[in-house]
Amino acid sequence: MDQFLQINGNQVRVSNLEKIYWPGDGFRKGDLLKYYIEMSSLILPYIQDRPLVMSRYPEGITGEMFYHKHLAENQTPPYIKTQRIYSKEREDDINYIIGSGIETLVFMVNLGAIELHPWFSRVQTLDHPDWAIFDLDPAEGATFEDTIMVAQLIHKVLTDLKVKHYPKTSGATGLHIYVPVEPIYSYEELQEFVELVGWIVVQVIPDKATIYDRKVKDRAGKVYVDYLQNIKGKTITGVYSVRPQPKAPISTPVLWDEVNSSLKPDMYNLQTIGKRIEEVGDLFKPVLKEKQKITRALNLLRNELLDVTRKQY
DNA sequence: GGTATAG
């Protein structure tokens, strides 16, 4: 049943590679593992040095799911790097897995971690993320095309602000827009930045986008700009993560030119990702390389809000 | 999926 893979000088145990994980598509656990190993050179840079949350499906996508953050001592192989980070809610440390080499990736996938969720910040600067994210979640009754429309408007606002930003499919129903930043801003500041841009978008297309409707029912037919994900300890599905959905879609970077009605949420998946990467390579490279200051943009947005508020009185 | 404990 169990096999051992020799990776970077470590014996990594893997099991049940023949188990069907996607019954509708016939993809097996071994297919998932093969994908992550083949993609490791692309994926690892985006999880390197980051605390990781696993979304686990040990019985496949039709089985029970659970998040896994804390790795107990007695299930931590010597080659896994971990770091204890205090959690207020838990009133104790969480022993997070820290992104490192292929062996770490294989260890997590073997646990049934179909999705990987990296923190927005690295261990070197835990309180200072190196990206902010616009998490666009279409609510009940909203379409993927609605999501694309909201994304395009965010694209226009960020372009006017001269802030670099990069889109990817979530692989499920929405889109993610990453804003790479120098690790000098707090989570609160980055959240405010996303909130202010989201607020502007909602002013322009209030029937398509929402940001302050906390109740799901109130968001019906609209795209929720989930700025509240920009919080320490919160995560979203990472780039190149597979999703527990039919076709095994993958959260895949796209060009802004491709964010139009021909983009489909599941068009990049376990079946098609190879060709896609061959054709365009890693479109998210700038997210790691083009770290920017958003001080000016944040001030412009704050003043914009002030102006609008003043006009109302 | 892995580990501890009971039988």
Next chain:
DNA sequence: CTATACCAACGCAGC
């Protein structure tokens, strides 16, 4: 040795 039990999330807005 095999069967079974048990575990594997949290941050926070809003009420």
Next chain:
DNA sequence: GCTGCG
């Protein structure tokens, strides 16, 4: 303090 939400 608890529920809803992601």
